[in-house]
Amino acid sequence: MNEPLPLVIANHKANKTWEELSSWIDTVGEKTAQFQGTVILAPSTPFLFSAFQKISQANFNIKLASQDISQFEQGAHTGDFAASQINKIVSFGIIGHSERRNSFQETDEILVSKVKAAIEGQIKPVFCVQDESTLVPEGIGIVAYEPISAIGTGNPDTPENAQEVSTKLRETHQRTVLYGGSVTPQNVKSFLKKGEIDGVLVGTASLDPEEFVKIIE
Numbered sequence: 001m002n003e004p005l006p007l008v009i010a011n012h013k014a015n016k017t018w019e020e021l022s023s024w025i026d027t028v029g030e031k032t033a034q035f036q037g038t039v040i041l042a043p044s045t046p047f048l049f050s051a052f053q054k055i056s057q058a059n060f061n062i063k064l065a066s067q068d069i070s071q072f073e074q075g076a077h078t079g080d081f082a083a084s085q086i087n088k089i090v091s092f093g094i095i096g097h098s099e100r101r102n103s104f105q106e107t108d109e110i111l112v113s114k115v116k117a118a119i120e121g122q123i124k125p126v127f128c129v130q131d132e133s134t135l136v137p138e139g140i141g142i143v144a145y146e147p148i149s150a151i152g153t154g155n156p157d158t159p160e161n162a163q164e165v166s167t168k169l170r171e172t173h174q175r176t177v178l179y180g181g182s183v184t185p186q187n188v189k190s191f192l193k194k195g196e197i198d199g200v201l202v203g204t205a206s207l208d209p210e211e212f213v214k215i216i217e
């Protein structure tokens with residue numbers, strides 16, 4: 001991976017209107033010029049192209065990620081979108097988030113197919129795992145550890161356990177490892193300070209641009 005660390009990903013999930021997102025990009029974009037790492041925005045899918053245009057025109061230091069990627073190439077797949085349709089817009093794609101696994105019954109087999117489709121479509125997968133025993137498909141360079149108990153609950157994992165899991169995720173492969181799960185401006189340093197974790201995947205706290213700026217700072 002060539003992007004400078006730390007990686008800080010804002011996962012907006014199914015939130016915000018375009019007007020709200022546009023304002024978010026303005027607020028955060030102005031604060032990213034001096035950031036030494038990489039800021040990645042994963043907006044709701046309908047806003048990907050508009051966000052791409054706005055970020056490009058303003059020359060903000062923000063990259064884009066999709067919140068999902070189809071396991072299929074272009075074709076008769078109503079409601080889906082193929083990697084080849086968005087690979088000029090996004091650099092990254094989140095795959096295997098616990099909400100997708102639980103709400104949409106995404107199996108390991110489906111996720112392996114999605115990873116393959118992303119890589120073939122020249123999109124870098126950010127693959128989410130619930131613990132060190134989660135299957136990680138071949139070709140994954142970025143793993144996000146997101147314990148289910150910490151997603152949207154306000155109860156993050158301990159930095160010590162997150163660091164231990166990160167070490168185990170690197171035992172057999174050289175990977176960039178992120179932590180996700182109730183990340184806030186108050187606790188983000190505790191996850192990054194020992195150098196075992198390379199960045200964060202931020203959900204709820206990323207929705208408020210001022211809070212997200214504090215995390216970057």
